[in-house]
Amino acid sequence: MSKTTIPTAGLADAAVTTAKITDANITTDKIADDAVTAAKATGLGISEVDNWRLSSSFTSDATPITGWERNDTQFDKIGTGLTHSSGTFSFPSTGIYLITVIFKNSFNGDSRYCEGEIMVTSDNSSYSVRATNSQNIKQTDSTTPVSSSTSCIIDVTNTTNVKFQIRMLVEDNGTTTSGSSTANITHFTSIRLGDT
Numbered sequence: 001m002s003k004t005t006i007p008t009a010g011l012a013d014a015a016v017t018t019a020k021i022t023d024a025n026i027t028t029d030k031i032a033d034d035a036v037t038a039a040k041a042t043g044l045g046i047s048e049v050d051n052w053r054l055s056s057s058f059t060s061d062a063t064p065i066t067g068w069e070r071n072d073t074q075f076d077k078i079g080t081g082l083t084h085s086s087g088t089f090s091f092p093s094t095g096i097y098l099i100t101v102i103f104k105n106s107f108n109g110d111s112r113y114c115e116g117e118i119m120v121t122s123d124n125s126s127y128s129v130r131a132t133n134s135q136n137i138k139q140t141d142s143t144t145p146v147s148s149s150t151s152c153i154i155d156v157t158n159t160t161n162v163k164f165q166i167r168m169l170v171e172d173n174g175t176t177t178s179g180s181s182t183a184n185i186t187h188f189t190s191i192r193l194g195d196t
Contacts, residue, residue: 046078048077048078048191049078050079050082050190051070051071051075051187051189052069052082052089053068053071053180053181053184054068054177054180054185054186054187055068055180057176057178058176058177058179059174059176059177061168061169062087062167063168064119064165065165065166065186066087071184071187073182079092080092087165088165089190090163091156091159091163094159095192095194095196096156096194097191097192097193098190098193099118099151099164099189100188101118101131101149101150101166101186101188102149102184102186102188103116103133103135103150103168103177104145104147105137105146105148105177105178106145106176107170107174108139108143108144109137110138111171111172112171113170113171114137114146114148114168114170114171115132115134115170116133116148116167116168117129117166117167117169118130118150118151118152118164118166119164120162121162121163121164122161124163131150131152133149133150145178153193157196
């Protein structure tokens with residue numbers, strides 16, 4: 001007995017259920033090239049990745065750190081990318097974002113803390129600490145370097161109101177936070193993980 005192909009236009013909405021459709025019935029080869037459009041694929045995969053670095057070193061505190069530049073060494077962002085103004089970062093679209101920051105500090109003495117923090121606002125005004133990490137420096141050379149990292153996940157429900165800043169607090173004003181315009185020393189990565 002030969003099988004008859006029934007066009008989908010001739011099927012009632014209730015005639016085909018997920019129970020009748022299995023992976024074995026519909027393979028990639030059976031899906032037309034134009035059947036999956038960009039609009040239908042929204043939310044699949046990673047749509048936003050960005051990487052920024054401190055372009056030059058500074059000493060003392062920075063609330064927030066302002067000397068950021070987008071990585072331009074063998075890197076290109078995915079998607080639109082973050083926007084930056086005077087140390088404040090805005091998101092290109094709503095979603096769940098992972099922010100991971102790496103800090104490098106150095107000092108020619110002992111310092112009880114070098115504290116890097118991610119500050120977040122949900123009202124485009126009041127910032128609070130969402131992630132923090134602290135490293136102390138015990139001098140072992142003329143200038144002793146240390147590094148630390150911190151991260152947080154931010155639910156960006158509104159791109160006008162939800163923003164973040166990164167700051168550095170140090171015990172001794174002579175403590176350096178290291179940066180470079182050709183390599184990632186103090187830097188951070190932003191990845192959009194999915195929809196909010």
